Amino acid sequence: MTSDKPDGSGTGGTPDVAGTAETPSRSGAPAGAPVASEGPGGFEGGPAGPAEGAPGAVGASSVAADRVSVEAVSCTGLAHAFGETRAVDGLDLAVREGEVFGLLGPNGAGKTTAIRCITTLLPVPAGMVRVFGHDAAKERMAVRRLLGYVPQQLSADSALTGRENVALFARVFDVPRRERAARVTQALAAVGLADAADRLAGTYSGGMVRRLELAQALVSAPRLLILDEPTIGLDPIARTGVWEHINAVRAATGMTVLVTTHYMDEADQYCDRVGLMHRGRVRALGTPTALRHGLAERRGADRLPTLEDVFRDVAGSGLDDHSGGGFRDVRSTRRTARRVG
Amino acid sequence: MSEAPAAPRAASADGSTGDGIALLLTPPVPRAGWRVLPARVIAMCAVELQKLRHDRTELYTRAVQPALWLLIFGQTFTRIRAIPTGGVPYIDYLAPGIIAQSAMFIAIFYGIQIIWERDAGILNKLLVTPTPRSALITGKAFAAGVKSLVQAVVVIVIAALLGVALTWNPLKLLGVALAVVLASVFFSCLSMTIAGIVLSRDRLMGFGQAITMPLFFGSNALYPVSVMPGWLQAVSKVNPLSYQVDALRGLLLGTPAHLAADFAVLTVAAAAGITAASALLGRLAR
Ligand SMILES: Nc1ncnc2c1ncn2[C@@H]1O[C@H](COP(=O)(O)OP(=O)(O)O)[C@@H](O)[C@H]1O
Ligand SMILES: [Mg+2]
Numbered sequence: 001m002t003s004d005k006p007d008g009s010g011t012g013g014t015p016d017v018a019g020t021a022e023t024p025s026r027s028g029a030p031a032g033a034p035v036a037s038e039g040p041g042g043f044e045g046g047p048a049g050p051a052e053g054a055p056g057a058v059g060a061s062s063v064a065a066d067r068v069s070v071e072a073v074s075c076t077g078l079a080h081a082f083g084e085t086r087a088v089d090g091l092d093l094a095v096r097e098g099e100v101f102g103l104l105g106p107n108g109a110g111k112t113t114a115i116r117c118i119t120t121l122l123p124v125p126a127g128m129v130r131v132f133g134h135d136a137a138k139e140r141m142a143v144r145r146l147l148g149y150v151p152q153q154l155s156a157d158s159a160l161t162g163r164e165n166v167a168l169f170a171r172v173f174d175v176p177r178r179e180r181a182a183r184v185t186q187a188l189a190a191v192g193l194a195d196a197a198d199r200l201a202g203t204y205s206g207g208m209v210r211r212l213e214l215a216q217a218l219v220s221a222p223r224l225l226i227l228d229e230p231t232i233g234l235d236p237i238a239r240t241g242v243w244e245h246i247n248a249v250r251a252a253t254g255m256t257v258l259v260t261t262h263y264m265d266e267a268d269q270y271c272d273r274v275g276l277m278h279r280g281r282v283r284a285l286g287t288p289t290a291l292r293h294g295l296a297e298r299r300g301a302d303r304l305p306t307l308e309d310v311f312r313d314v315a316g317s318g319l320d321d322h323s324g325g326g327f328r329d330v331r332s333t334r335r336t337a338r339r340v341g
Numbered sequence: 342m343s344e345a346p347a348a349p350r351a352a353s354a355d356g357s358t359g360d361g362i363a364l365l366l367t368p369p370v371p372r373a374g375w376r377v378l379p380a381r382v383i384a385m386c387a388v389e390l391q392k393l394r395h396d397r398t399e400l401y402t403r404a405v406q407p408a409l410w411l412l413i414f415g416q417t418f419t420r421i422r423a424i425p426t427g428g429v430p431y432i433d434y435l436a437p438g439i440i441a442q443s444a445m446f447i448a449i450f451y452g453i454q455i456i457w458e459r460d461a462g463i464l465n466k467l468l469v470t471p472t473p474r475s476a477l478i479t480g481k482a483f484a485a486g487v488k489s490l491v492q493a494v495v496v497i498v499i500a501a502l503l504g505v506a507l508t509w510n511p512l513k514l515l516g517v518a519l520a521v522v523l524a525s526v527f528f529s530c531l532s533m534t535i536a537g538i539v540l541s542r543d544r545l546m547g548f549g550q551a552i553t554m555p556l557f558f559g560s561n562a563l564y565p566v567s568v569m570p571g572w573l574q575a576v577s578k579v580n581p582l583s584y585q586v587d588a589l590r591g592l593l594l595g596t597p598a599h600l601a602a603d604f605a606v607l608t609v610a611a612a613a614g615i616t617a618a619s620a621l622l623g624r625l626a627r
Contacts, residue, residue: 157461186364220368
């Protein structure tokens, strides 16, 4: 509960190789793209996100500073298997405070499993997961208080109104009664659901349900918002709408966002940094721009490669036969798609 | 600890989300210690009442069966006088049994709702809130209790309309409510425990149907224990429904009952149920 002292060094997630500490803003310079083969190679150790207002070029020295350098999420050697399936297999990951970090990968890459370990839903059988310095295996309640979580399925309760859905989460996060109604109203307004608030969630469209879930997550003022495939199964307009609200909320609150997606184009557009995940491991890490320019340099291609090209490059040949995730994923995706309508 | 760095986060606000998000910048102060459990129980019960307010069809459809029991079975057997009831008309004798039965049906099928919530991702989301598993189960169990209680009120009204002479003593009615809630906590936890074992709605449905009737017929809901064959008496002795019916009869009709023992058994059963269901909740989360 009270591990106040930031644990920047002990996690092993901060090798501090990169001298050019790129800010996690979208301007990301086309620096040499470090395409690590074994997890986050040379990209860690930059200062915290824009919320802290950290000056641009700060190197390793800032890591010693208090709290500023605590990573929002750090996973070291995280592994989780379902029977024979090694869903997450030695995952190293460091999400900086204040950034929008995208965990990318095809169905079955292990994104959801990693998220479920970070959110304390699954145990951490091997490795270490920390959320703002709190051990996800040992300090579950402390970690949960910092999190807003939107799972892959559309998970609003269709038998309740939008307002009641959000109020439930206000209650279970101990929002005092005198503040509850106002807080719920603000959360609903922040995602553009003020007018639909008193309709049953069962009458919402897929995009609206997603925004409702965002409101549910926001009502407790989380420091870290975790979104698992927030746009899966949505039409393009709804997808843009969801992202715009994520961005607006992030800009207004400065919270850290960890998002998974298998839509590379979305990640390119909306994420400060991305980790490309394949077969349970992060295979490349960096800003989308840096990754794309890095590949361009190595390939000497005439046109700038897309993030998908980068992914194909790091995933190698095994990509096509391994992706697809198996029956389970197809089923749950279908279910989501059906609920979306 | 977690609240400390919250203050500077407002710095970059650009107003793009409209006027008010001021409240969303500060995390609420956590409740601690013993105050967590009642807060979660209230949260879950509130949700259940809200659902009942939006959709009362289940309340009405589930009133049909008890009404038929009282109307047909109750009135017929009152006339036949085949069952020794200690002097009260059979329909009066039957009413507490039917109240208990309809409450039990609601509670037993509550586990299905848990599986539905799991499949929909709702349960996962609740598990990522600062709610210990036992508090989540207790909350759900009492929510089932609230639902059963509303159902019990409906059946009591039906019974009263059919001329059953029930007590209107508020203290005794409070005891009735307590017995209904405690028993529902037990039966819903039984159902959530089975849900944690079988992990599928269809299988739970089967189990639910397989156990409700034996629990009902293996209790004193329809006939006194004294007329049962020995083996059924043994079943009735370990069946919490019998203790609930005994308490309800004593309170509603004023027949001789063992209230202290009844409430003790129901409380212990409820606590055991919560323990078992909490232990298995992790399986549903996986
Ligand atoms: N509960 C589970 N039981 C068994 N296998 C699972 C379970 N969850 C995920 N898997 C398997 O683990 C692998 C990774 O799945 P997942 O983490 O859901 O990937 P992603 O979210 O990237 O699509 C897949 O092969 C999937 O079939
Ligand atoms: Mg997934």
